Amino acid sequence: MRILGIDPGYAIVGYGIIESENGKLRPLDYGAVETPAKLPTVERLKMIESQITELVTEVKPDEIAIEELFFNTNITTGIKVAQARGVILLSCSKICDKLFEYTPLQIKSTVTGNGTAAKTQVQFMVRQLLRLKETPKPDDAADALAAAICHALSAQGIKRGLK
Numbered sequence: 001m002r003i004l005g006i007d008p009g010y011a012i013v014g015y016g017i018i019e020s021e022n023g024k025l026r027p028l029d030y031g032a033v034e035t036p037a038k039l040p041t042v043e044r045l046k047m048i049e050s051q052i053t054e055l056v057t058e059v060k061p062d063e064i065a066i067e068e069l070f071f072n073t074n075i076t077t078g079i080k081v082a083q084a085r086g087v088i089l090l091s092c093s094k095i096c097d098k099l100f101e102y103t104p105l106q107i108k109s110t111v112t113g114n115g116t117a118a119k120t121q122v123q124f125m126v127r128q129l130l131r132l133k134e135t136p137k138p139d140d141a142a143d144a145l146a147a148a149i150c151h152a153l154s155a156q157g158i159k160r161g162l163k
Contacts (some may be wrong), residue, residue, distance in 0.1 A: 001020050001021070001034050001062045001152070002018075002019050002028070002059065002060070002061045002062050002063075003018050003062075003063050003065060003148040003152055004016075004017050004053075004055070004056065004059055004060065004061035004063075004064045004092075004148065005007070005017075005065070005066075005067075005079065005144040005145055005146070005147035005148025005150075005151065006066045006088060007067050007070065007141075007144040008066060008088050009081055009084060009140055009151035010035065010044065010077070010080040010083070010084045010102075011030060011037065012032050012035075012140040013032060013033040013048055013051075013140065014031075014032050014138065014140025014142070014144035015030060015033075015141065015144045016029075016030040016141055016142075016145030016148050017030065017059055017061070017148070018130065018145065018148045019039035025129055025130055025149060026130070027131075027145065027148040030136050030142075030145055031057075031141055032140050033040065033047070033048060033051040033055070037046050041083070044084075044155060045083060046086060048061070048084050048087050048088065048091075049087045049088075049090075049091050050151055052087070052088050052091040052092065053091045053094070053095070056091065056092055057090045057095055058097045061154065062096075062098065063091050063096070063098040063099075063100060063151060063152060064073065064098065064099050065089065065100050065147040065148050065151035066085075066089065066092070066099060066100070067101075067102060067144075067146065067147045068101050068102050068103045068104070069081060069082055069085055070104050073129070073137065076106065089123050099146065100140050100151050100154075102134065102147055102150050102151065106150060107146050107147055108121075108122055108146075110149070110153050111126065111129070111146045111149055111153075112125045122146050123136070123139070123147075126145045126146050127154075130149070130151055138152065
């Protein structure tokens with residue numbers, strides 16, 4: 001199964017692509033879609049839509065795992081990230097009808113065993129689980145890979161009747 005993980009953002013949208021077969025995880029690619037701060041909101045959202053559509057069309061994932069939003073400080077930033085997430089969900093759903101959403105707590109718990117794990121712990125486990133030589137950069141790509149891993153491990157549990 002080919003899984004595309006997405007860490008939604010407004011300035012940076014992380015993505016990570018893995019294959020999961022018989023309990024084995026294999027990284028295929030990861031990176032980020034970035035939008036320039038100087039552009040108006042609508043232009044940035046158009047960039048996200050275009051690049052995510054291109055990515056999903058090219059990757060042809062069997063399933064897509066998207067992190068749910070969590071923010072507690074800057075409401076203005078949160079609204080823009082929510083707008084970008086809406087664009088991402090719509091773009092993905094037009095191409096792949098198997099979308100799954102996971103909270104940060106679910107992702108951290110599945111990947112590290114600790115729902116309150118620090119970002120560095122998640123990055124370490126992503127690196128270990130995918131047998132990567134280096135920690136994926138930017139951080140958003142590591143978060144996207146964590147979402148994909150969470151889905152792969154959760155899907156295995158569902159298939160085995162564990163959830």
